[in-house]
Amino acid sequence: MKQVQLAIIGGGPAGLAAAIAAREKGVEDILIIERDKELGGILNQCIHAGFGLHTFGQELTGPEYAQRFIDRVEEMHIPYLLRTMVLDLSGDRVLTVTGPETGLIQIQAQAVILAMGCRERPRGALNIPGYRPAGIYSAGTAQRLVNIEGFMPGKNVVILGSGDIGLIMARRMTLEGAKVHAVAEVLPYSGGLKRNIVQCLEDFDIPLYLSTTVVDIHGRERLEAVTLAQVDETRKPIPGTERRIPCDTLLLSVGLLPENELSSAAGVHLSTVTGGPEVTDRLATSIPGVFACGNVLHVHDLVDFVSQEARKAGENAALYLAGARAGSRSVALEGKNGVRYTVPQSIDPENMDDTVTVRFRVAQPYRDAALCAYADGTLLRRIPKRILTPGEMEQFPLRKAELPEGCQTITFTVEEVAK
Numbered sequence: 001m002k003q004v005q006l007a008i009i010g011g012g013p014a015g016l017a018a019a020i021a022a023r024e025k026g027v028e029d030i031l032i033i034e035r036d037k038e039l040g041g042i043l044n045q046c047i048h049a050g051f052g053l054h055t056f057g058q059e060l061t062g063p064e065y066a067q068r069f070i071d072r073v074e075e076m077h078i079p080y081l082l083r084t085m086v087l088d089l090s091g092d093r094v095l096t097v098t099g100p101e102t103g104l105i106q107i108q109a110q111a112v113i114l115a116m117g118c119r120e121r122p123r124g125a126l127n128i129p130g131y132r133p134a135g136i137y138s139a140g141t142a143q144r145l146v147n148i149e150g151f152m153p154g155k156n157v158v159i160l161g162s163g164d165i166g167l168i169m170a171r172r173m174t175l176e177g178a179k180v181h182a183v184a185e186v187l188p189y190s191g192g193l194k195r196n197i198v199q200c201l202e203d204f205d206i207p208l209y210l211s212t213t214v215v216d217i218h219g220r221e222r223l224e225a226v227t228l229a230q231v232d233e234t235r236k237p238i239p240g241t242e243r244r245i246p247c248d249t250l251l252l253s254v255g256l257l258p259e260n261e262l263s264s265a266a267g268v269h270l271s272t273v274t275g276g277p278e279v280t281d282r283l284a285t286s287i288p289g290v291f292a293c294g295n296v297l298h299v300h301d302l303v304d305f306v307s308q309e310a311r312k313a314g315e316n317a318a319l320y321l322a323g324a325r326a327g328s329r330s331v332a333l334e335g336k337n338g339v340r341y342t343v344p345q346s347i348d349p350e351n352m353d354d355t356v357t358v359r360f361r362v363a364q365p366y367r368d369a370a371l372c373a374y375a376d377g378t379l380l381r382r383i384p385k386r387i388l389t390p391g392e393m394e395q396f397p398l399r400k401a402e403l404p405e406g407c408q409t410i411t412f413t414v415e416e417v418a419k
């Protein structure tokens with residue numbers, strides 16, 4: 001069995017930043033394992049600008065952003081395998097791997113960083129009736145076809161779901177000559193970043209229909225039309241609101257799911273809310289020596305935060321390899337009253353950094369509200385927010401100095417500010 005100090009599963013922005021940070025902290029024996037034919041992850045198909053404003057103060061395309069990290073990995077001579085898939089991870093950190101260079105092998109790692117990203121929710125999860133004609137794609141698949149393979153999936157397009165990928169594909173398909181007739185969103189608000197609603201829909205006069213979904217699909221061989229209908233508060237279609245839109249392509253952008261088959265197989269505790277591993281402030285999972293970062297942990301909106309989080313995972317894996325272990329106490333973090341979850345889910349008050357960035361999403365849009373943190377019911381801090389929306393990840397800097405002695409639980413909430 002091959003031995004390695006640190007195995008990193010996934011060569012996207014999370015895996016790359018984690019590898020660089022671990023090497024900077026002195027880990028010599030690192031192996032990045034990537035199933036695709038190149039490093040860079042999902043960024044390779046995101047050819048639009050908008051990446052790296054926080055990290056580099058510049059608006060880069062996805063491949064440009066990824067290349068900066070790939071160059072650094074090359075300069076540092078960090079080994080990686082391409083077209084190589086991790087098939088299994090055991091609880092004692094044995095990876096079963098297959099690829100053209102390795103064949104089927106096992107690798108015993110002293111530490112592992114999970115950086116497998118996420119996948120798109122498929123049509124099967126939606127229960128839309130109708131035949132299964134050609135012309136229905138997930139938005140990410142269409143993005144790959146257009147931006148990497150050079151194929152246009154169709155000319156008359158409807159998009160279901162207004163998360164960032166759906167919005168970006170509305171603009172992309174328009175720029176490539178298609179007519180995007182509508183973006184339908186089942187919720188009463190968009191799940192995407194505000195800047196994407198403006199730059200991808202409003203700038204191109206593409207209508208966004210909120211509280212609306214696809215209730216029927218027409219066409220046997222090829223998609224011919226979809227029927228949209230408005231929905232009520234329980235998301236049930238409202239009879240009489242149906243409208244048929246002729247189209248040859250339906251793109252589904254209905255959510256991302258952390259890619260956690262390997263994590264579950266290893267026995268890592270997963271959060272029922274994020275679908276990703278539960279982690280401490282060191283980004284350590286429930287299995288000693290196994291860390292997680294990026295979209296496999298929770299779905300991020302901006303890659304800059306993926307890179308920041310992954311740096312921490314790499315640094316902490318290095319500390320673990322140097323013998324550092326968790327302290328004897330743990331403080332639980334929880335989200336309530338509009339805060340859906342927190343990452344991390346716990347902190348180690350003895351060993352935490354002076355400031356730990358707690359990330360989460362809110363359950364619904366708010367105006368003129370405040371993010372609050374309570375330690376065992378006592379207010380620690382309140383951060384006023386003009387707008388909070390589920391499409392944008394929130395960050396709350398938790399300071400070691402403000403934690404009361406012996407505190408058990410820190411609760412994050414949204415509070416609406418009285419006018």
Ligand SMILES: Cc1cc2nc3c(=O)[nH]c(=O)nc-3n(C[C@H](O)[C@H](O)[C@H](O)COP(=O)(O)OP(=O)(O)OC[C@H]3O[C@@H](n4cnc5c(N)ncnc54)[C@H](O)[C@@H]3O)c2cc1C
Pocket residue numbers: 009010011012013014015033034035036040041042043046048049050051052084085086087115116117118140143164165168259262293294295296300301302303304306
């Ligand atoms: C369509 C789209 C548009 C976006 N637009 C923006 C934007 O404008 N601005 C912005 O800042 N962010 C944007 N993002 C978000 C950003 O791209 C992601 O947050 C970021 O790429 C996540 O990085 P990651 O490394 O966690 O995952 P990924 O980039 O998905 O990388 C995960 C890697 O792991 C590999 N992998 C998975 N399983 C295995 C396995 N078993 N064995 C080996 N390898 C494996 C995958 O092949 C992949 O390369 C966008 C994302 C998408 C999908």
